[in-house]
């Protein structure tokens with residue numbers, strides 16, 4: 403119940419999907435959360451739902467486009483103003499596309515790199531000073547199994563998610579001495595609206611080969627992210643954590 407007592411978390415892309423599930427779970431473990439997203443109405447609705455379920459003011463919604471430094475600064479300021487500081491950052495916002503190498507336009511490449519890769523770097527850059535004031539913190543960067551293995555499509559997505567894996571290790575080495583831990587999470591096929599991009603037949607086919615024979619849920623991922631956010635993972639940094647039902651074990 404109290405694994406995140408007195409902790410404040412900032413979760414990007416928290417309006418829905420995995421980010422919203424993490425916000426709910428964090429609050430149920432005693433945290434207060436700031437959720438940031440470009441989907442403003444949904445973000446406010448999610449924060450209100452979390453407050454109602456918790457019976458206390460535990461969630462606050464901010465407009466956050468992860469590609470914009472000014473938005474990150476405003477989100478960190480909101481953490482300090484509303485809840486007194488910042489201990490945990492979940493760099494969760496991301497977009498997915500299945501285009502292969504030659505089918506990827508420059509515009510598509512830039513938008514995926516900006517959100518999935520630049521957004522993660524900017525988030526860490528703008529949050530470490532606030533964590534330093536608390537004497538440490540935990541950063542969880544949401545990559546993907548697409549950051550560990552290749553496939554015939556999703557070229558830009560693979561490139562960005564692979565970059566997140568090593569951005570994570572570089573930051574972990576730099577900030578370890580200050581007590582700021584940085585880890586990456588690599589989900590497999592997770593049943594959120596993002597996966598609607600994958601044709602239904604292909605999704606059904608993937609399910610039949612996943613060793614655990616099902617898609618993951620946002621809650622499956624949230625439980626791992628909770629472990630990394632909490633002091634239970636106090637000696638884990640610079641590491642990659644897979645939650646994929648065994649997909650990459652094959």
Ligand code: NAD
Pocket residue numbers: 414415416417418419420421438439440441466467468469494495496497498517544545546547588589590591592593594595596597
């Ligand atoms: P989702 O589409 O439900 O949620 C993504 C959220 O990010 C949305 O609320 C969206 O509005 C937000 N977002 C998009 N662009 C943004 C921006 N510029 N600034 C701020 N927010 C922005 O998908 P999800 O499954 O919850 O994805 C969460 C993370 O998990 C992503 O990084 C994704 O790449 C990763 N992931 C997902 C899967 C999967 O199968 N669903 C698998 C591996 C990794």
